[in-house]
Amino acid sequence: MTDVIIMGAKGRMGATLANLALADPELNLVGVTERSRNIKELEALGCPVVEDLDNLLADAPGAVIVDFTSPESTMKMVETAGRRGNPAVIGTTGLDAAQQKQLAESANSQPLFWAPNMSVGVNVLLKMLPMLVQALGPAYDMEMVETHHRMKKDAPSGTALKLAQCLAEARGWEYDDVKNHCRDGIIGARPEEEIGVQTLRGGDVVGDHTMFFFGPGERIEVTHRAHSRETFAQGALRAAKWLAGQKPGKLYTMQDLF
Structure with missing residues (x-):
């Protein structure tokens, strides 16, 4: 025991x-x-x-x-x-x-x-995402949206940062060099080497994370939703x-x- x-x-x-x-x-x-x-x-x-x-x-x-x-x-x-x-x-x-x-x-x-x-699911994702990133190649832009309850104090969530760092490493990028946690105003075209992580807060959401892979003529979405603490x-x-x-x-x- x-x-x-x-x-x-x-x-x-x-x-x-x-x-x-x-x-x-x-x-x-x-x-x-x-x-x-x-x-x-x-x-x-x-x-x-x-x-x-x-x-x-x-x-x-x-x-x-x-x-x-x-x-x-x-x-x-x-x-x-x-x-x-x-x-x-x-x-x-x-x-x-x-x-x-x-x-x-x-x-x-x-x-x-x-x-x-x-969670087991998120940690399995951390193992699988590099394979997806490498298989899709550099033509796919990577973005993420994370949602949590209104009382959460940090943003982006620790899980979102871990997942985004995993995506960056799979491309051979330093995450701090390519991260974008906020877009506002006339910002110009999206750079090729960028990972946007956007934060939503509200209600009693335990934790949702969706990774987007935007490619030519198609989009892939990978989502993890936590239903309970x-x-x-x-x-x-x-x-x-x-x-x-x-x-x-x-x-x-x-x-x-x-």
């Missing part, structure tokens, strides 16, 4: 993770974190509920932390977990380049797993079980898990 700790258990993903962990016979929910004003609402989970992660880790050596919070909170968690030697599975999006570099460095001394999207939560808890048996030395991803 794997001991797990859920960060931000009152949030959308945190609540899903906590409930799924309780229902999984292979997991032992040994604690959750949440802001002090929400702690009483989580007492029904039947495990310690605290604001300070360090207080939990003192009594939970080796427990795997699962974190889908915010970049700032996640980086603080990694530092705290590093002092205790606890593994951590991270699904937080919106991490900047410096924070991603820090994660990779921290992974040399503690087991860390990070994936902006933990449980898709991501189940992937994260599967990663937690796997990470419990791993050693430090690299920043693990879904590709390592598969």
Whole structure:
């Protein structure tokens, strides 16, 4: 049985993770974190509920932390977990380049797993898209539209960025050199080396990503739609079980898990 700790258990993903962990016979929910004003609402989970992660880790050596919070909170968690030697599975999006570099460095001394999207379908797409890009060739323009619920704070989504980076790499491009996240006004003709990623926000959409391949006389669309947060939560808890048996030395991803 794997001991797990859920960060931000009152949030959308945190609540899903906590409930799924309780229902999984292979997991032992040994604690959750949440802001002090929400702690009483989580007492029904039947495990310690605290604001300070360090207080939990003192009594939970080796427990795997699962974190889908915010970049700032996640980086603080990694530092705290590093002092205790606890593994951590991270699904937080919106991490900047410096924070991603820090994660990779921290992974040399503690087991860390990070994936902006933990669904099986998206990660299969990441394997298949390069073959599609290379088979179609340079005559096809590549664009993407991503849609999420109105409360999502980062844009484009971490999944959209990962998918777009995959497309760029398949063409031999540096993504930062060809990305276009916003078009407005008289912008002129579309450059040949460009990937547009447009963002929609509204309602309670869990997550939709559509990649367009515009070619001469035809268009190909590849769409992934997440119908439930449980898709991501189940992937994260599967990663937690796997990470419990791993050693430090690299920043693990879904590709390592598969």
